[in-house]
Amino acid sequence: MIKAITFDLDGVYFPSGKANFIKAVVSLGVAEDEVKRVFLKSFEMNERYKIGVMTDDEFWTWAAEQWQLDMAPKQLIELLGDSYEVDPKVVEVVRMARRSGYKTLVCSNNFPARVNELQRKFAFLDNFDAAVFSYEIGAVKPSEAIFQELVKRSGVMAEEIAFADDDAEKISGAVAIGMTAFVYDGFEPFIDHLNSLGVKLA
16 A cells, blocks of 8 residues: 655656756857756766765866856756756655655755755645655765655655656665665656555555
8 A cells, every 4th residue: 555655856846957057057158069068968967066086166166167158056957956947746746745745855865055955945845745856965866865765755665665766767665675666657647656556645
């Protein structure tokens, strides 16, 4: 029986923030491929910043140097925050899940500046009962460690947590520890899948 539901942040709760930020940096004169290299693909982002090895100041100072921008870390972080908006429909479903008695969870490969800036702007964490971010524990999805921490913080058993991700590889760690995990292929199919698991939202 499902007792907790994990909601994705990028692309779902915040539907287009990443793409908007990339466009914003491109508008400053940086080539799109170069923005994506640093922000999405770099070793510094994925193997250091997201696991808490680099600080906000260190990463964004490095990013500004890579992009040849005369901008302080604070300015880039503000630009990042300004690029994000919530999807009201998703926010309402999260709140509906809580009203229906389910715990609402977040499990995200993320970095502190984004989480803190979006919390300041939207107070989004107020809608969740527990959240685990990669930079807190030094591990990213699909590592079993991040999912084990989610189970611990949720207060329910692994099999009682519904978890979905649009990257099939990232659910492998969740499956390995017994979570009810499946591939995310759109918000409506996600809700339909929850319904098939016996989740009742009202």
